[in-house]
Amino acid sequence: MTELLPTIHDPSVLREYDRAQLKQLSDEVRACVLDNVSRTGGHLSSNLGTVELTVALHHVFNTPHDRLVWDVGHQTYPHKILTGRRERMPTLRQQGGISGFPQRSESEYDTFGTAHSSTSISAALGMAMAAKQKGEERHAVAIIGDGAMTAGMAFEALNNAGVSDCKLLVILNDNDMSISPPVGALNRYLAQLMSGNFYAAAKNVGKSVLRAAPPLFELAKRFEQHAKGMVVPATLFEQFGFNYVGPIDGHDIDSLVPTLENLKQLDGPQFLHVVTKKGQGYKLAEADPVAYHGPGKFDPQVGLVKPATAPKQTFTQVFGQWLCDMAGKDGRLVAITPAMREGSGMVEFQQQFPGRYHDVGIAEQHAVTFAAGLACEGLKPVVAIYSTFLQRAYDQLIHDVAIQNLPVVFALDRAGLVGADGATHAGAYDIPFVRCIPNMSIACPADEAECRALLTTAYEQSHPVTVRYPRGAGAGVVPHLTLEGLPFGKGEVRRQGTRIAILAFGTLLYPALKAADALGATVVNMRWVKPLDVDLLLQIAATHEALVTLEEGAVMGGAGSAVLEALQAAGVDRPVLQLGLPDRFIEHGDPTKLLSGAGLDASGIERSIAARFGAPESAG
Incomplete structure (x- = not known):
């Protein structure tokens, strides 16, 4: 059989294929996804589940010309393969290579960047209404899946779209999964739609009787969709003003193609419910879609294997262990995650304390206000959330937590650069956007041991505190198993030098120490951005000629800015060099190389200080 995929440089050729060719192409695309992700790492389960849907849409x-908006964006590898980027797949999520998410600057087929969830319906509606206003005949299709329908923004868009006269199609890619197992009433509702006995029986009988007669079989499949509508009338989506069709098998080209062709002819907002399986076609991923959600490199014939030697404990694991230990000590502790149980290290907590564990789905705004409500009643909420996702709940952080000065702990995972996920997931902005909020405090542990201790300190406070820590492991400092904190708002001198003092916030303390050895500089582990240890700062400023601030976060408005503000308030005039993430979006790549490129490794720090203040007379 002649391979089809090598001849496809854009999806226009797909429109000439018959269904047998589309099925063959789907198999080839699935094999291409598996082969490339096994070599580079990336999102696997979700992409194996969208192959046939992608082929059918194109x-x-x-x-x-017709716009496809993918949500969440980590299900778009088949789309990339079919839109001229197959040969670049070996560069996936690597520096200088293609992104793991849709990116407008990468391809005209990526109509909207969707790395954070639940934005597709809003964006597609905007595109559809723009086409109508400009008098252009085009369709806008939002493909929303992986739990993204649990977010309020998706329903805000449905509410608006349902009364809009435009060519909009919303496709719910229902794979019964977000990243973690599905939660909430919406998931139960979708499960009920799928479990109607009458529907299942009619479907099976129709297929067995009419399969030998293709025209009648096609008619029966269309009737099947209408029968489902009669069995479950007035669905939730119809109440929003959509014409609801489904659910249909998202891996069945013979169902997808005629259904999409029919919906394309209809006016007004349309809603298609397709059911897919995460990991489809790769048995190991089908059996464990969570483990294969975002694997590193692996052998497809063998699957994921545990490393021969235990890796260093990650910050996420430190948090997970602390959470269990503190919950065992204090019955008031409750833990909240917006659909990131595994990523935030909360699997063991859920197992040990199921009644105190709350996965609210992909609903960051709700997560924060839910925590505020718990705190009002005397509980001690810990919100485990990625730094990049806390951005989605900023109003709630201010209005519902900070103004009321409620004792909520925010464990901010993935602070700083995150490597392969790129700019959309970088935790670059939490220091600037949190430190400007009254009542909020920010702790920046330098290593794993400090992370555990500062989580305890944060938990002991009677006001909201964030503890920010990076993805992966740090210096490898093994935490003490006690639940002892560190002094609130106080730093420490880690290396005594002369002339220049480096004020390090967070894990960049360790490259700062290396740079200081060459420069003969003092190094201060500041630990807290807010409250800033002003007494220590003024002491250091009085005994040094110049200061350097160092942070893995945005320089603008960051910890260095806090230092400058404090010095100005005290009337102290000292030159200050601010080192941190520059005022630009840093794309995907190896985290070590990205930090080096930003000048935040030991040699980069040394070069920047020498360029600004001159080479040291002597080191040591």
Whole structure:
């Protein structure tokens, strides 16, 4: 059989294929996804589940004239393969290579960047209404899946779209999964739609009787969708003003193609419910879609294997262990995650304390206000959330937590650069956007041991505190198993030098120490951005000619800015060099190389200080 995929440089050729060719192409695309992700790492389960849907969409719709908006964006590898980027797949999520998410600057087929969830319906509606206003005949299709329908923004968009007269199609890619196992009433509702006995029986009988007669079989499949509508009338989505069709098998080209072709002819907002399986076609991923959600490199014939030697404990694991230990000590502790149980290290906590564990789905705004409500009643909420996702709940952070000065602990994972996930997931902005909020405090542990201790300190406070820590492991300092904190708002001198003092916030303390050895500089482990240890700062400023601030976060408005503000308030005039993430988005790549490129490794820190203040007379 002649391979089809090598001849496809854009999806226009798919529109000439018959269904047998589309099925063959789907198999080839699935193999291509598996082969490339096993070599580079990346999102696997979600992409194996969207192969047939992607092929069918590019077959039926005239892309890129018709707009496809993918949500969440980590299900778009088949889309990338079919839109001229197959040969670049070996560069996936690597520095200078293609992104793991849709990116407008990368391809005209990536109509909207969707690395954070639940934005697709809003964006596609905007595109559809713009086409109408400009008098252009085009369709806008939002493909939303992986739990993204649990977010309030998706329903805000449905509410608006349901009364809009435009060519909008919303496709719910229902794989019964977000990143963690599914939660909430919406998931139960979708499960009920799928479990109607009458529907299942009619479907099976129709297929067995009519399969030998293709025209009748096709008619029966269409009737099947209408029968489902009669069995479950007035669905939730119909109440929003959509014409609801489904659910249909998202891996069945013979169902997808005619359904999409029919919906393409209809006016007004349409809603198609397709059911897919995460990891489809790769048995290991089908059996454990969570483990294969975002694997590193692996052998597809063997699957994921545990490393021969135990890796260093990650900050996420430190947090997970602390959470269990503190919950065992204090019955008031409750833990909240917005659909990131595994990523935030909360699996063991859920097992040990199921009644005190709350996965609210992909609903960061709700997570923060829910925590505020718990705190009002005397509980001690800990919100485990990625730094990049706390951005989505900023109003709630201010209005519902900080103004009321409620004792909520925010464990901010993935602070700083995150490597392969790139700019959309970088935790670069939490220091600036948190430190400007009254009542909020910010702790920046330098290593794993400090992370555990500062989490305890944060928990002991009677006001909201964030503890920010990076992805992966740090210096490898093994935490003490006690629940003893560190002094609130106090730093420490880690190396005594002369002339220049480096004020390090967070894990960049360790490259700062290396740079200081060459420079003969003092190094201060500041630990807290807010409250800033002003007494220590003024002491250091009085005994040194110049100061350097160092942080893995945005320089603008960051910890260095806090230092400058404090010095100005005290009337102290000292030159200050601020080192941190520059005022630009840093794309995906190896985290070590990205930090080096930003001048935040030991040699980069040394070069920047020498360039500003001159080479040291002597080191030591």
